[in-house]
Amino acid sequence: MKLNFDNQFAALGEKFYAAIPARPLPNPRMVATNPNGAALLDLDPDDLQSKDALQFFSGAKMIDGADPLAMVYAGHQFGGYSPRLGDGRGLLLGQVRNQKNELWDIHLKGAGPSPFCRGADGRAVLRSSIREYLASEALHHLGIPTSRALCLIHSDEPVQRERLETAAGVIRLSETHVRFGSFEYFSYTNQHDELQALCDYTRRIHYPEVVDVDHMLQEIAGRTAEMIAAWQAFGFAHGVMNTDNMSILGQTFDYGPYGFMEAFDPHYICNHSDDGGRYAFDQQPNVGLWNCLALAHALKPLLADESSIEQMREHYQIRFFKRYNRLMADKLGLQTIAEGDELLVHDLFDLMAENQVDYTLFFRQLSDRTDQPLPVLKDNAPQFTAWFAAYDARLAQDSQTPEARRSAMRAINPKYILRNYLAQTAIEKAEQGDYSEIARLHSLLQFPFDDQIEWxxxxxxxxxxxxxxxxSCSS
Incomplete structure (x- = not known):
């Protein structure tokens, strides 16, 4: 197995990371591989089944060009600042440049303890690894920006969490592992030369079109806003939106206690550790802005003018609402966005919350609506009568044919999502040595908008x- 390494981040120097080897997973087994992830690295999918691949991705033996390191960063966690976090259980094994000139980080999550693990074991468990492997690919195929997954490895090593579990590792692919917290670390330790170097790196590698740090901040905020708009439109809750879990590319990152909305609840909390609901579903847009403001304050020593922070705030809000309103119009089958559409959505959500209507099923069945009530509404259909009358009147303002509208709506309203119980079923089977459900879900979720009758x-x-x-956070 050969990879074209181009380790740009390692060239920043030792203040940005700790160069350490992985602690190999004992008796590793390759239990799931992603051909789409292999293609990003110009690998043949069969390469992932080789002994060399298993040794490399489990941390046992590095291949030529790899340069494993644990990145240092800080972060605001549930609103409180932690001055030194870093990769406590992950290693950036190296960066690979593919034939399209794309640079991809190869990151082993579950690599064992690092200088940043704060006394923990540095391992990931099979449960959390399955959830990340499936979720990152599920979001990608929904069209939501995200890190990707390459492969999943299981080990016999016991790991204590809420209960005794077994260790695993997931290979995460991402265009970057630089986080909002990376900038916070160097800013609040007064390492402003390093802060500047990290900004220069980010602009050169990821934002070559921006002219300065102020412009870079706006673009990071804009991408973050559009990502969260997509979360809201598809009913996805991240669960732990700490600044160290926020990618500077506006990509969904660091999957933990995530969840897709089922029975609609705007206050949905997917993380049972989040007692105060800081990261509840309806708080995500505001938390995203809060995090961007935290990034802005970390970049303050390099900004040309403090007015850049207020401009960033406005830019975030503009990009969020533009993206969200377009997505919701598409989900409702509206060609145009008109005055009154926000009220139409608001009234719908009130009804869905009051009647505990399944979010994904409602929009999918709306795509195929006939003269009959939507099955998902059950006995509550009469309560939606007035809303459907308003909706039909709004549809009449567009010139789209019913056939074209149906086709467009089916392309934005998924039939299949990664419901928590589906992930849990795959986890329970895998813990008994049956990995087939992981492969089945992975295959199903690559085509979330298509009818797959047998499933x-x-x-x-x-x-x-x-x-x-x-x-929980350990999930």
Whole structure:
């Protein structure tokens, strides 16, 4: 297995990371591989089945050109500042430049302890690794910016979390692992030369079109806003929007206690550790702005003018609402955006919350609507009568044919999402040595908008046992 390494981040120097080897996963087994991830690195998918691949990705033996390192960063965690975090259980194994001239980080999550692990074991468990492997690919195929997954490795090593589990590793691919917290670390330790160097790196590698740090800040905020707008439109809750979990490319990053909305609840909290609801579903847009403001204040020593911070705030809001309003119009089958559309959405959400209507099923069934009430509404259909009358009147303002509208709506309203109970089923089977459900879900979620009749039961509401699963930061 050969990879074209181009380790640009390592060239920044030792103040940006700790160069350490991985602690190999004992008795590793390759249990899932992603051909789409392999293509990003110009690898043949069969390469991932080789002994060399298993040794490299499990941390046992580096290949030529790899340069493993644990990145240092800080971050605001649930609103409180932690001055020194860093890769406590992950290693950047190296950066690969593919034939399209794209630079991809190869990151092993679950690599063992690093200088930043703060006394922890540095391992990931099979449960959390399966969830990240599946979720990152699920979001990608929904069209939401995200890190990607290459492969999933299981080990026999025992790991203590809420219960005794087994260790695993997931290879995450991302265009960058630089986070908002990376800038916070150098700013608040008064390492302003390093802060400048990190900005120069970010602009050169990721934002070559921007002219200065002020412009870079605006673009980071804009991409973040558009990502969160997509989360809201698809009913996705991240769960832990700390600044050290925020990518400077506006990509979904560091999957933990995430969840897709099922019965609609604007205050949905997917992380049972989030007692105060800081990262509840309806708080995500505001938290995204809060995080961008934290980044702005970290960059303050390099900004030309403090007015850049207020400009960033406005830019975030403009990009968020432009993207969100367009996505919601598309989900409703509206060609244009008109006055009154926001009220139409607001009234719909009030009804859905009051009647506990499944978010994904409602919009999918709306795409295929006939004269009959939507099945997902059950006995609550009469309560939606007035809303459907307003909706039909709004549709009449557009010139789109019903056939064209249906096709467009089916292309934006998924039939299949990664419901927590589906992930849990795959986890429980995998813990018994059966990895088939991981492969099945991975295959299904690559085509979330297509009818896959043999798998229609994956598009149903969750069973009673799967409606309120506890998902924590260790998940």
């Amino acid at each position: 229609d039961h994956y598009a149903s509401e969750p069973p009673d046992w799967g409606r309120h699963l506890d998902i």
